[in-house]
Amino acid sequence: MFAGRKVRFGSYGNPTLIPLRIVQRIAGIADGWTGYFHNWRELGKAKARKWNRFFMASTETVESLQTAKKWGLRVFHASPVKPDGLLECVADSHGIECIDCMLCAGGKNAKDIWIDPHGSKKKKAVLAATK
Ligand code: SF4
Numbered sequence: 001m002f003a004g005r006k007v008r009f010g011s012y013g014n015p016t017l018i019p020l021r022i023v024q025r026i027a028g029i030a031d032g033w034t035g036y037f038h039n040w041r042e043l044g045k046a047k048a049r050k051w052n053r054f055f056m057a058s059t060e061t062v063e064s065l066q067t068a069k070k071w072g073l074r075v076f077h078a079s080p081v082k083p084d085g086l087l088e089c090v091a092d093s094h095g096i097e098c099i100d101c102m103l104c105a106g107g108k109n110a111k112d113i114w115i116d117p118h119g120s121k122k123k124k125a126v127l128a129a130t131k
Pocket of ligand 1: 089091103113
């Protein structure tokens with residue numbers, strides 16, 4: 001059912017609830033995937049790094065970004081403030097959809113991604129960024 005398809009892990013929840021071996025199998029046959037996990041701190045550095053092979057570590061504050069980078073994680077940073085060196089999500093910068101981009105697939109060999117949250121998430125992001 002996943003062969004040749006592009007998968008968005010965690011559309012309805014944290015994808016680290018899926019056993020890692022199943023994620024590995026899905027990713028192994030899929031045409032590509034995206035995924036984000038929020039509980040990287042709770043998992044601890046070693047486990048978070050394993051999950052980060054597949055999913056982006058979500059960060060919202062300068063402190064969480066710094067910690068995730070210290071842990072060697074690739075991040076998806078949502079904040080009204082763009083940190084140096086992060087690539088703006090191409091959906092915002094170029095109007096490209098995730099299915100045609102697929103940059104948010106964890107791993108280590110691509111830039112971290114930044115997005116300026118909009119809509120209902122904007123207010124929460126502004127509060128988080130000022131913590
Ligand atoms: S960078 Fe943006 S468009 Fe590309 S996969 Fe990530 S969220 Fe989607």
